[in-house]
Amino acid sequence: MNETQDDMSLQLECTLFFERNPYALETVRGLAKKLGRSELALEAVVERMSRLLILERIGEGERAIYTYHAPAVRQELDLS
Amino acid sequence: MIERVDSGIRGLDTIMYGGFLRGAVTILEGEPGTGKTTVGLQFLAEGAIRSGEAGIFITFEQLPEQIYADAASFGWDLRALETRNLIRIVSMEPDVLFEQMRQPGGLFERLTNQLNCRRIVIDSISLFRVSADPEQARASVYTIRNILRKLNLTSLLIREYSGYESQYAPFENNVCDGIIRLSLQPHMEKYRKRTIEVLKMRGTRIMEGEHHFTFTREGIHVIPALSMAEEKMISATADMLTTGIEGLDELLGGGLPRGSVFMIDTNSKANHRYLVMSMFVERLKAGDHTVSLMTSSSTIQGMTEISNLFGVSLEDAIRSKQSFFIEHYRKPVPEGFETSILNVGGLEGEEYEAAFEEWFRPIFLHGKEKGKGWFFYFDVNTVVSERGKAFVLRFYADIAVKCRMAGITVVAHANFTELGAETSSFLERSSDGVIRTWVDGKYQYLQVTKSPTGRMSAPRIIENVDARPFIRLV
Amino acid sequence: METMEDIVREVLDVYADSAGLSVILFEPSGEGYLGIAIRDPFTRAIFERFEQYSPTWRDAFAAASGLRATTVCDFWIPGLKFIVSPIRLDGQPAGQLYAGPLLDVGGAERVYRQLVVSADSPVRSSETASAVRALRELPQDEIDGLRDSIDRLARIVCLLLDGREEGRTESAVAAESATTMTTVEAVLDQYLQMDSAFDLSGFAALTAPGVYSVIRSYGRDAHKLTNIAFKEGEGFLGQAVLSSTQLRWREVVGDSRSAQFAEQGLPPIGEIVCYPVRFGNETLGVAFGLRYAGRTGGSGPSPWESLFYPVIHAALCASILNGRLRKQVQRLQAVTEVGRFLVEADDPQRVLFTLVDASLSLVWTPTFSLLVLFGESGGKAQLVSRGLDAAHAQRYAKEVASRLRAAEGAQRSFREGAAIRSTPWGDTALECVLAFNGVLVGALSVAVGGELEAGECESYVAALTMIGSAVIHASRQRSEQSGQTSEIVRLLHRMTRWRDETLYERAVKAGELLQRFLPAEDVAPREASLILHACMLAAMEPEELCPIGSHYAEIAAMLEERRELERAISSGSYRTDAYSRGAELIEAALRMADDAEMSVDHAGVPVDEDVVGREETFYGRKLRSYLQKSRVVMEEFLLTDEADPQAGDTSERDGPGGGSDYTDQRGIDRLAREAGLSKREREVLALVVRAYSNKDIASTLYISEHTVKNHMTNIFAKLGISDRAQAMALVFSKSVE
Incomplete structure (x- = not known):
């Protein structure tokens, strides 16, 4: 089956982690430790999440740090 | 002189004679469960709330979500503080922190600049030792200290402490500016007591020894040990008003702070007359102005007589417009005193408040500017019986705020038991200090149960003596 | 687990x-x-x-x-x-x-x-x-x-x-042959591997809408086919997935349809057999066997060909569908987890962020997600989006909003669920209405790759928005209520400032009575707070009640009803069942509060039945009887001298002037003697029996609460009991012994 579908619940888990801890600065290794998941599976997930701009990646490779990036918010949008 | 940083922990600043030194790096150690994280959080949260100083909490092992939850139980809404950019709870790996701290323009610098961060807590530096060899660990902590100092961040580095480690003085002790140790010790067989001890603090005096602390709903509250507190030199400064009573000034840390609001809570059997009159005549002697709210049974005549006992002429004070009175009742007024008395008897609702307002306004506005001290004494139970409880709550809160702002010292008297739990707890909250006196058996006791320094005293016995001020604490 | x-x-x-x-x-x-x-x-x-x-x-x-x-x-x-x-x-x-x-x-x-x-x-x-x-x-x-x-x-x-009983969707044959095989790979390894009649065989599974990938292959060149993908209609395999029966092509050397194999560096293909795997109307994949051109011998059917439709097909279907279900369940579990987080999160902004971000995890090909949340009044809305630039997001949000508003205007009810929409720029999106009890709150729209994906993902996104709707609704209600409470406090303040304070104190007393009664009556929290608020404001004239949110109408109606009730009672025209519970309770509580003897502490509700009986309403009676009952319970413990004339030997007892005002002194004295209580413990026990809280005991005796607890522990230990109720009962029984 499709890889991305496999990763969905892990992605959701990861999303929730960052919603709960919006100022976490985690490497894949740190994240793996905190979520109790394998680094390999997480790599694909955080990669996908940073493509979606849910996460911001700082640095490259193994030492790359991921942190939550808030969505765009527009208050008081006039609908008329 | 180096600026002091309010630790945010009631009582701890007293022990350190004014707080941390700005930019100091302090180690906070203790065994698991002694409250290190709470002290760290309180330092940041209170710093943000009271001093508007932004702070960062860096956690290696605990999840931030746990920290949000823990803090919420002490009433600190860290998430709200985060939205206001006053707090960040950051989780990361120790090596990542170390790397990012050293990197010019790295994440650490970015984060501190973004917030204009003044305070930082790292939980915990013990992990540096687990993950590296001793030599490297030493170097890491040394580097971290240098960076924190360079950025002028007042810092707490949390360290796990165990008896084993204490055999070797940990190397961090030499590189850091201070060490605070928390412990949990057996106390009177069944209980355990929590203590805090400042082992070292560069650049400031400290009250040595272990001091008790407790967890309250508002966080940690340190109670500076009594015996040691008394060694502290107390000088009656212009801002500490003496009560004139031997022993009481010491309990209050020097006297009544000018502009503070104190409540004297007595039960029905306890005599508070000498207590209040002593404070009152001390104000007259010092040249301060006084305003007294008369009870149904007190008269100016009576007060004059007692003042005479204390060797002060209240009559002169009234004539020289030094003393004023507020009266609810119709009583004979001595010739020439009419203009010194505000009679509010028979006034209704709005009128009543307006009369107060008008009369007090010049004092509120100008009392401070003209360098005159003002002292306001009133009896809460009298106001309750005249205006009702609902009125008193509002009135007291209002008076407390205005007087504090105008630097007017207020001493109010009430019988908490008579007023009921709800009303009295409101009054207690609105006051800076509470002095309680009661009769139990053959003795009358006095205890400072709340004070601006956060200290609660042990109960003392009031002894009647023949000389002024006719009572003393033993 | x-x-x-x-x-x-x-x-x-x-x-x-x-x-x-x-x-x-x-x-x-x-x-x-x-x-x-x-x-x-x-x-x-x-x-x-x-x-x-x-x-x-x-x-x-x-x-x-x-x-x-x-x-x-x-x-x-x-x-x-x-x-x-x-x-x-x-x-x-x-x-x-x-x-x-x-x-x-x-x-x-x-x-x-x-x-x-x-x-x-x-x-x-x-x-x-x-x-x-x-x-x-x-x-x-x-x-x-x-x-x-x-x-x-x-x-x-x-x-x-x-998903509870894995495999139940499959036929008995599949169940038998596949009992030990839970994954597709296991089934394939079991059957396709034993083949020698083909040079290369394998299985391609549906991995994305219209896209298939080879997930398993066997033979010398197997590695060359690993993970190659093709679309429906593309090459031999792409054509086979569109068929409903087995297909066999012979002598196909040079056929352009075998290009997908040539590209992978395979020798020219001579013969190809394909077995599509279908369940219902859906093709799940295709099994295939290849023979290279110029091959001699071994051209007969492979053993698995004869087994394919009777056995292997069903086993493959079962394992594929099981795998899918397991994932669905996992995802649903994850949605439940998100729901739990949303319910706990007290930050409305965080709720919106989570809805947007979680929706991106629930679809296959996320590119954007957008949430429009209508303001509580007026034409303003809040917009949270990810993956869209501001201009696109705003334009699309306006379109979604006007569509929903139009539907709302047309009185059409909102189906909670997802609809498939096209965005103005041609993408497909799943659009879910955020609504609670038919009230429109907003909408969530998340991009999907196409209709198939939309169908597959719909229920998860819908489940997410359903939870989201409820959470947003609840948080709005909370903020509305706290807003109302502060508004009511402000009104009460005004009342004490400008008007008679006895009215205020009467309302407070009545409120205290109701506060004790309402929980005992199991009144729902919302109604209870409505009744209490109305009671507190009962003394105000209708015109004084300036608008206080949507609560106002209900409070005003309840107070109006209460006024009518008051008139009906005084004119003797009261009928049971003509008034709401709230109106009756407020009326009764205010009457009881009026009574000078009323004291909340001792529930001293007047018992003169003759006077009150004929004015009693349905709920008035209930309230009175509740308060009386609770007083009787209290009085049993507060035995007075008059209440116990037969107790004999009164000399043993402390008289009223004997230094104690505790009326149940006798029971306490006996207990204290028998159990060896200290003087202080006796004092504490006396207060316990008078239903003092630890805090009250502490302040009465000038000791700390901690010390009170200490004394209590000792008292309980000495008396061999474990709680206050037992202490009361013990004192009670001792005093009548």
């Missing part, structure tokens, strides 16, 4: 919390239930005596078992409604989902009367009758909205229960 039943129960719980209804999932037999979440006193009353009522339930259950769709049914009494949803798996009944109770407009009165009057109602009891008074009547469109959401809940439950 959580079983599927646990998850079902959790989902029911979450739903029951969000809708404020009780939800019960009965077993297919109707004898017991798979899950139950009780949120209302009526259902609680019935379930507390399940034994007694089980025939009643069975009747209802039997009556509803013919249902094929989610229906609002009346049970037992006309007007008392439950929503019933049949749960069916593979066409077989698998349970019934009940949600309720509901009342339509005017239903409360009708049902209440039935419960009080008609002797033959199977659920008639005083508990059920008073419980009905607590239910809110709902207009038809709200009931319809609830029915739709129960329907959705039922579908989610179906999905979960279906």
Whole structure:
């Protein structure tokens, strides 16, 4: 089956982690430790999440740090 | 002189004679469960709330979500503080922190600049030792200290402490500016007591020894040990008003702070007359102005007589417009005193408040500017019986705020038991200090149960003596 | 590990919390239930005596078992409604989902009367009758909205229960041959590997809408085919997936359709056999065998070819579908987890962020997600988006909003669920309405790759938005209520400032009485706070009540009703059942508060029945009898000298002037002597018996609460008891001994 579908619940888990801890600065290794998941599976997930701009990646490779990036918010949008 | 940083922990600043030194790096150690994280959080949260100083909490092992939850139980809404950019709870790996701290323009610098961060807590530096060899660990902590100092961040580095480690003085002790140790010790067989001890603090005096602390709903509250507190030199400064009573000034840390609001809570059997009159005549002697709210049974005549006992002429004070009175009742007024008395008897609702307002306004506005001290004494139970409880709550809160702002010292008297739990707890909250006196058996006791320094005293016995001020604490 | 039943129960719980209804999932037999979440006193009353009522339930259950769709049914009494949803798996009944109770407009009165009057109602009891008074009547469109959401809940439950017994969707043959094989790979390894008749064989599975990938291959060149993908209609394999039967092509050297193999560096293909794997109308994949051109010998059928349709096909279907279900369940579990987080999160902004970000995890090809949240009034909205630039996001948000608003204007009710829409720039998106009880709050739109993906992902996104709707609604209600509370406090303040304070104190006293009574009566929190607020404001004139949010209308109506009631009582025209519970209670509480003897501390409600009897209302009587009962309980412990004239030997007792004002001194003295209590412990016990709290004891005796607890521990230990109630009882029994 499709890889991305496999990763969905892990992605959701990861999303929730960052919603709960919006100022976490985690490497894949740190994240793996905190979520109790394998680094390999997480790599694909955080990669996908940073493509979606849910996460911001700082640095490259193994030492790359991921942190939550808030969505765009527009208050008081006039609908008329 | 180096600026002091309010630790945010009631009582701890007293022990350190004014707080941390700005930019100091302090180690906070203790065994698991002694409250290190709470002290760290309180330092940041209170710093943000009271001093508007932004702070960062860096956690290696605990999840931030746990920290949000823990803090919420002490009433600190860290998430709200985060939205206001006053707090960040950051989780990361120790090596990542170390790397990012050293990197010019790295994440650490970015984060501190973004917030204009003044305070930082790292939980915990013990992990540096687990993950590296001793030599490297030493170097890491040394580097971290240098960076924190360079950025002028007042810092707490949390360290796990165990008896084993204490055999070797940990190397961090030499590189850091201070060490605070928390412990949990057996106390009177069944209980355990929590203590805090400042082992070292560069650049400031400290009250040595272990001091008790407790967890309250508002966080940690340190109670500076009594015996040691008394060694502290107390000088009656212009801002500490003496009560004139031997022993009481010491309990209050020097006297009544000018502009503070104190409540004297007595039960029905306890005599508070000498207590209040002593404070009152001390104000007259010092040249301060006084305003007294008369009870149904007190008269100016009576007060004059007692003042005479204390060797002060209240009559002169009234004539020289030094003393004023507020009266609810119709009583004979001595010739020439009419203009010194505000009679509010028979006034209704709005009128009543307006009369107060008008009369007090010049004092509120100008009392401070003209360098005159003002002292306001009133009896809460009298106001309750005249205006009702609902009125008193509002009135007291209002008076407390205005007087504090105008630097007017207020001493109010009430019988908490008579007023009921709800009303009295409101009054207690609105006051800076509470002095309680009661009769139990053959003795009358006095205890400072709340004070601006956060200290609660042990109960003392009031002894009647023949000389002024006719009572003393033993 | 959580079983599927646990998850079902959790989902029911979450739903029951969000809708404020009780939800019960009965077993297919109707004898017991798979899950139950009780949120209302009526259902609680019935379930507390399940034994007694089980025939009643069975009747209802039997009556509803013919249902094929989610229906609002009346049970037992006309007007008392439950929503019933049949749960069916593979066409077989698998349970019934009940949600309720509901009342339509005017239903409360009708049902209440039935419960009080008609002797033959199977659920008639005083508990059920008073419980009905607590239910809110709902207009038809709200009931319809609830029915739709129960329907959705039922579908989610179906999905979960279906995943409970793995393999049940498959035929018996598959079940037999695949009992030990849970994954597709295991099935393929078992059957396709034993082949020598082909040079290369393998299986390509559907991995994305219209896209297949080779997930397993066997033979010398197997590695060359690993993970190659193709689309429907592309090459031999692409054509085969469109077929419903086996296909065999011979002598195809040079055929352009074999280019997909040549590209991977395989030798020219001579013969190719394809077996599409289909379930229902959907192609799940294709098994294939290749023979290279110029091959000699071994050209007969492979052993697996003859087995394919009788055995292998079913095993493959089963394992693929099982795999899918497992993932669905995982995802649904994850959605439940998100729901739990949303319910806990008290930051409204965080809720919106999570909805947007989580929706991106629930679809296959996310590119953007956008959430529009309508303001509580006016034409403003909040917009949260990811993956769209500001201009696109705003334009699209406006379009979504105007579409929904138009539908709202046309009085069409909102189906909670997802619709497939095209964005102005041609993408496909799943659009879910955020609505609660038919009130439109906003919408969530998340991009999907196409209709197939939309169909696959719809239920998850819908489940997410359903939870989101409830959470947003709840947080708005909270903020509205706290806003109202501060507004009410402001009004009260004004009253004490400008008007008679005795009115205020009377309202406070009445409020205190009600505050004790309402929880005992099991009044729902919302109604209770409404009654209390109205009571506090009872002294104000209607025109003084400046608008205080939407609560105002209800408070004003309740106060108006109370005024009418007051008039009716004084003119003697009071009728039972003509006034709401709130109005009656406020009236009664204010009357009792008026009485000079009233004291909250001792519940000293006047007992002069002659005076009060003829003015008593239905709830007035209830309130009085409750307060009297609680006083009797108190008095039993506060034995007075007069109350105990037969106790004999009064000389043993401390007189009133004997230094003690504790009237139950006798019992305490005896206990203290027998158990060896210290003087201080005796003092503490005396206060315990007077129902003082630790805090009160501490302040009365000038000791710390901690010390009080210490004394209590010692007292309890010495008396051999474990709580205050026992202490009271012991003192009581000692004093009458």
